[in-house]
Amino acid sequence: MNGEHSSLRSAVCEANRQIGALGLAPLTWGNASAVDREAGIMAIKPSGIEYARLQPENMSLVDLVTGEPLDPSIRPSSDTDTHLLLYRSFPTIGGIVHTHSRYATVWAQACREIPCLGTTHADHFFGPVPVTRQLTEQEIEENYVLNTGEVIVERFESGQIDPDDVPGVLVACHGPFVWGPTVEKALENALALEIIAHMASESMRLSSGLGPIPDALLKRHHRRKHGPGATYGQKA
Numbered sequence: 001m002n003g004e005h006s007s008l009r010s011a012v013c014e015a016n017r018q019i020g021a022l023g024l025a026p027l028t029w030g031n032a033s034a035v036d037r038e039a040g041i042m043a044i045k046p047s048g049i050e051y052a053r054l055q056p057e058n059m060s061l062v063d064l065v066t067g068e069p070l071d072p073s074i075r076p077s078s079d080t081d082t083h084l085l086l087y088r089s090f091p092t093i094g095g096i097v098h099t100h101s102r103y104a105t106v107w108a109q110a111c112r113e114i115p116c117l118g119t120t121h122a123d124h125f126f127g128p129v130p131v132t133r134q135l136t137e138q139e140i141e142e143n144y145v146l147n148t149g150e151v152i153v154e155r156f157e158s159g160q161i162d163p164d165d166v167p168g169v170l171v172a173c174h175g176p177f178v179w180g181p182t183v184e185k186a187l188e189n190a191l192a193l194e195i196i197a198h199m200a201s202e203s204m205r206l207s208s209g210l211g212p213i214p215d216a217l218l219k220r221h222h223r224r225k226h227g228p229g230a231t232y233g234q235k236a
């Protein structure tokens with residue numbers, strides 16, 4: 001097994017270390033994964049191992065279809081079923097980061113979506129960062145981790161939200177799940193979400209009646225960085 005899928009393992013290992021280094025999830029509260037869709041394999045943090053001790057070799061590889069670990073001696077993250085469901089439901093995403101970063105989790109615990117109050121938010125999320133409904137008692141007792149993914153997908157379907165435009169969500173009473181075309185981009189979005197959540201908390205503390213920015217400003221900023229007309233950064 002060593003040497004196989006080495007770039008996938010390395011990318012996921014580095015993203016998990018960065019979750020710890022950036023302070024997005026103290027202890028072992030967060031996890032990152034990436035998918036190789038051609039190979040039908042997801043690599044994810046192994047369960048319960050401190051970020052500093054992670055090595056590419058001990059990343060857990062999981063079959064995207066069956067959900068079975070390729071090496072049963074490495075137990076994958078306890079959130080594996082949520083990650084798998086998101087990859088199956090959102091075919092364009094390539095990496096997922098789950099954290100319990102403080103301010104994003106504050107909003108998740110308040111069961112409130114984060115309104116787009118400024119251009120920092122608009123650059124990363126095209127509209128509010130949505131919040132899921134709470135899981136029912138039955139959903140918690142049976143297949144809790146899978147049902148966490150189900151309520152995320154339900155929120156995007158019912159709200160007709162495109163996961164490429166809004167690369168993250170707050171799971172009610174829990175915390176953020178954030179994604180992107182790669183795991184590096186998912187990590188960047190997770191960091192952006194934490195900063196956005198912090199700024200929104202402070203802005204609303206200063207001015208409690210604050211509403212979202214005008215649509216024109218939201219569109220102007222999002223298109224600056226995303227899509228065929230993007231003008232941010234250097235030409236490829």
Ligand SMILES: [Zn+2]
Pocket residue numbers: 029098099100174175
């Ligand atoms: Zn969690």
